[in-house]
Amino acid sequence: MVTRFAPSPTGHLHAGGARTALFNWALARSQPGGRFLLRMEDTDRARSQAALAESILADLRWLGLDWDGEPVFQSARTPHYQRAIAELLAADLAYPAFETPGELDAMRGKAREHSPGGGFSYHRPPNWDRAAALAKAEAGAPHVIRLHLAAVLALCGAEREIFAVEDQVLGTVEFAADALDDFVLQRQDGGVTYHLAVVVDDDAQGVTHVLRGQEHLANTPRHQALQRALNLPRPHYAHLPVIQNPDGSKMSKRDREKGIAVDIEDFRRQGVLPEVLLNFLALLGYSPGEKLPDGRDLERFNREHLLRHFSLARVGRGNARFDRSKLAAFNQDSIAALPPAEFKAHWTTWCNRYAEDAWSAQAQKMGEARRALFLQALQPRSKSLADLTALDGPGAFALLKTHEFAYDEKAVSKWLRRGEPSGLERLRELRPLLAELAHFDPESIEAAVAGFCEARGIGLGKAAQPLRVAVTGGASSPPLGITLAILGQTETTARLDRCLAEIGGAQNSARKDSA
């Protein structure tokens, strides 16, 4: 079995493309001796970019997908296409046509007028003068080369041969005989179209199974017609459901402009682990159909599992919407489950590529020991690697400087102002205790605060919450000991002073006002 992934380097690898690549990879790798090939469909010279081809390759590698041999670039295969065109021309299975794009537009418009919505299809007229046309083309008149469908049909035993697609996911799909016309094989500029290239290359590379998005389904009769015309074997076809946005629209570059992640690069930047993205992508339009011992569906699996168990029979037929919150949940679980060393490695890699300068400066200042505590505290609280350095994330308290974070008014009033004695008063007592602590590690801090509470016969929350609000501005953070230890003794003291001055001062004047 030979499969292939054949992206066009006119954009980055996007979620749908990655899923197609993944399934092709899994299908080939699930078979002994199966091969998975890569081909860059860069026949559109104007839109293709070498840098994009490289980025697609990089994203595939990042996902952990490997391919056999070197990627084939269609731009380097022109002679093969020319040979195919020449062969078709010689057999009168293709012919030159001279309409300009403008003329074709007009013809389409006219066809629409006559039957509203009626499709336009191009066919060579019966009284067509082959010799004259060939001579005109030879003389240099601008022209395209079109497939001579009627002649191809004459080659077939039955029209079914090209109009019926035996799809391994969808079953047999029958197209109407007028679904095809004499489509263009070679453009005026001499470049061949996708249809010709794909058929020639799939044959040249020995591809046996073509797994692609459902948007290609209607192209398949064209490809089957070309295979017939060129006398090439027909691969097996399977068309995958389309991946959609949550609102049911197609994922597109437009969504990217709105800041919605679409490309693999986007998810990478957001701090999604590659194995998580791979896992999640595999769940769109596919289900392993396995139950766990406790009766749950198997949903979390890795590359190796997919490669061992993947089957086209488990591919769905309906389109799938991309649910980011589920991805986030998977990502958080996977991050939390990582061995700390691996987590650190992932995070370091991510930082080197994407982290903001603000974080870099802060990390420098933190030093190794506190940085380790930070990672330890944040690992189980991060939905993504980007969360760690996000100024609105769970680690923000450690990222912002002493005077940068804001106090949450509700938290302040609940934990600092209310009560008798108030939280502020507890803070005044706690400040020297913490400032003089010999060892400022999580355990010592916890012990000191616990001792403080015990001595006064109060619950831990009475001291922990005011402290938390004072040093983070809000009522939630990692456990108190580690929170303070991450900040360090100097910073903790400074923040307590800021709090006492700002909130304490404000409180005093507020009391006067109300009195």
Add this chain to the structure above:
RNA sequence: GUCCCCAUCGUCUAGAGGUUAGGACUCCGCCCUUUCAAGGCGGCAACGCGGGUUCGAUUCCCGCUGGGGACGCCA
């Protein structure tokens, strides 16, 4: 408009001619807890509609509706 594909909780899905229609994510509640996160327990929530076939259909067939895709000298 024409052609094609699809149709189970909001989303991803499992599923069988007879099931209390299962799981996951989201959301809600409770427990745990110094807060958050995590974890545990529980809850809300689906077979689009109309005809057949059948003892019985959510499952099979047809129609409708709805969603999606394709209709390029893009791929």
